[in-house]
Every structure is written in structure tokens, then in C-alpha cells.
Amino acid sequence: MxxxxxxxxxxxxxxxxxxxxxxxxxxxxxxxxRRIHTSEQVHADSHQIVAHLEEMDCFKQAxxxxxxxxxxxxxxxxxxxxxxADQKTFLLPCTSLRRRKxxxxxxxxxxPLKKGAFGIxxxxxxxxxxxxxxxxxxGIAYDLECHRLGRGGGYYDKxxxxxxxxxxxxxxxxxxxxxxxQEVFDVQFDYIVxxxxxxxx
Numbered sequence: 001m002x003x004x005x006x007x008x009x010x011x012x013x014x015x016x017x018x019x020x021x022x023x024x025x026x027x028x029x030x031x032x033x034r035r036i037h038t039s040e041q042v043h044a045d046s047h048q049i050v051a052h053l054e055e056m057d058c059f060k061q062a063x064x065x066x067x068x069x070x071x072x073x074x075x076x077x078x079x080x081x082x083x084x085a086d087q088k089t090f091l092l093p094c095t096s097l098r099r100r101k102x103x104x105x106x107x108x109x110x111x112p113l114k115k116g117a118f119g120i121x122x123x124x125x126x127x128x129x130x131x132x133x134x135x136x137x138x139g140i141a142y143d144l145e146c147h148r149l150g151r152g153g154g155y156y157d158k159x160x161x162x163x164x165x166x167x168x169x170x171x172x173x174x175x176x177x178x179x180x181x182q183e184v185f186d187v188q189f190d191y192i193v194x195x196x197x198x199x200x201x
Contacts, residue, residue, distance in 0.1 A: 046195075053080060094123070134165065
């Protein structure tokens, strides 16, 4: 018979192992889905998502908005940034590998971006330490309760922890998961915006 402490350790170990396998499987599936997305599909779906965002009160009211630079067929918000760059302040995440955290810098219209960690273009402006009204991020998969599964680095989890700010996750409709997979997701968002609809928690 196992001692109580051994039993607790084993009980804790097995679910974590199962959850990790589920996360890894979802990441592989998502990568495959995005890989077969054509540039035309990315453009069309991104256009629909941008249209949804423009209709949301939280976007209309926000003055300082954190977005991201799209990679690997992620939803592309560059048209949104370009359209509102003279009316709102947009921030881009910059990953510090040494500090293992995200820092945000102001996007300046027309200014060149440099390749940062993971080859993602980043601004060279000073680190933004002021208020952020709205945060918009991509993800690997989501459930219908607005929980997000990221790429596995934990950078967004750490950045979003204890931040009292409206958070929007954007994704393609096919990455929504209807089953109750809450235990495998990392962060719960206020909204999910897809090319077909807007969900709120």
C-alpha cells in the first residue's frame, strides 16, 4: 500500500502528465491547421475579425492598446493598426529571453521594426510603463469559456497575471474547442473574437 504522501504525489503527477499531453497535442493540431491556411483565407478571416473588433465598445473606448505582430499564419491585425495609428497608441510585445518575460514598446507608424526573440519584429522605442487599456493576443486554442492555450513558453501568462485590464483573445473559428478542457488552458480572457462571432465569459 502506498503511503499517503506517495499517493498524493502520484495523484498529482498523473493528471499533470495527462494535461501536458493534451496541451502538446492541441499545439500540434493548431500548427497543422495554420499551415494549410492559405494567404487568401488568412486575409479574409482577419478582415472579419478586425470588423468585429471595431464594433466592440472596449476597442472604441481604448486609447492605449497592446496588439502583436502576426507570425505563422496568425490572425493579422496590421490593417487595424494602420487605420487607427493616428487616433490610438498601439503597443507591441518584446520578448526578453534573459529575463523570460514580455516587455511592451510603442509602435510608431512608419518606423522600422527589428527582429527580436523568435524572429518576431519588434519596435526599438523605450519600454512602455504606463497604462494599457486593452490587450489583444493570439493563441493556440480556446474553449467556449474564454480560456486560452498558448505556445507553451508562459510569457503571456506571466505578463497577464494580476493585470486589471480587458483582455481579448483572437483566433480562427476552427480553433475553438467545445469540450470542457478548462484544465488544459492557461488564462481566461474577457472576450474571444473569431471570424464568425464574439464570445464573452
